[in-house]
Amino acid sequence: MPDLFSPYTLKGVTLRNRIAMSPMTMHRSVDGKVGDYHIMLMGSRAAGGFGLVFPEQIAITPDGRTSTSCAGIWDDAQVEGLARMCAMVKDMGAVPAIQLGHTGRKGSEQKPWEGKRQIAPDHPDGWQVRGPSAITYGGRYTYPVQALSIPEIHELHRAYAAAARRALAAGFEWLEMHFAHGYLGASFFSPLANQRTDDYGGSLEKRLRFHREALDAVRAVWPERLPLTMRLGSDDLHPDGVQFDEAVWAVGELKRHGLDLADLSLGMNTDDLRESPFSQAAFMVERGNRVRRECGIPVAISWNLGTPAIADRVIRDELIDLVFLGRPALANPHWPIWAARELAHHDPFSILPQDWSWWLHNRPGSENSHGWPAPSVTA
């Protein structure tokens, strides 16, 4: 029976455990480039024991960013920083992953701590947002959306492929496409945002066409030996939006198009949720397990899995395959080692890079003096 610390192999890649740092947008890039800050963020989590480490969503085009301070991969000049980041992550024993994305009608934002409102297209830090249909999101996203033409959709699929090529050159070994959280892919899947009457809208099959073509474009350039995954907006929690049954069907289709793992999240194509699950522990796990069973595909889940006993249980019970941690990874760079102590792992320091673990094994000091209290102390 696997546990949270069992290695995990997908295609030609083996993670040292089942714990990933989930992608998190940081608004710390300049000209779409990552820098020392990102290398620190990724490197420290890799050194802290995470098996798979994502930076933020990386934009495939300039208008695919959340704010002008977000990272991108539309230009060869952006590869160098990403390559340094990948090298650091590998040196610390983790696998570097990239999440490619386009924010669609939810782009052109202020930084969260500056107000998080959408910025007007004629402002120097704003742009004309694009989406499947000319439907404004609402709430704090107030500006008109330009509906994409079919040639523009094809251009975006070429941008996904070009981004994947650069990601490979940078050294990433795991590629996730971000089609959740109300961003471009998620909005194509949702009737709340997509009311097209051409081949990219209408029936469920047509609402998935954008995904299939993007996946095909990436799979054509991303090696078979490396995992290709998707974060899918699997439920809009709204009667007129994406229903979870549709997502189950969609994952089956995407599997036939080369998807190796489904990372299931919410659609977030509206703020008008009929139920708010955000205060419940592990609320996506049941949905994830259904996809895992019915589609026969590995599944990763995030959302409120930061309690070690819960994270371990969902792996031991084989409900899902990987635990993605967002906020817990921000709060505690050494979450995996802390969790190992909490779960009475036989050797928590074995999760650290070899040199650190050597010192901690061979220079033990007095009992419980290493900074991670033993479970009996925290209990």
Ligand SMILES: Cc1cc2nc3c(=O)[nH]c(=O)nc-3n(C[C@H](O)[C@H](O)[C@H](O)COP(=O)(O)O)c2cc1C
């Ligand atoms: C600061 C922050 C930024 C985030 N940015 C992204 C992102 O770029 N891409 C994405 O798919 N999810 C993003 N998320 C969502 C997380 O990846 C994760 O799915 C979510 O926080 C739930 O996991 P948690 O309960 O462990 O935090 C972000 C979350 C936070 C807290």
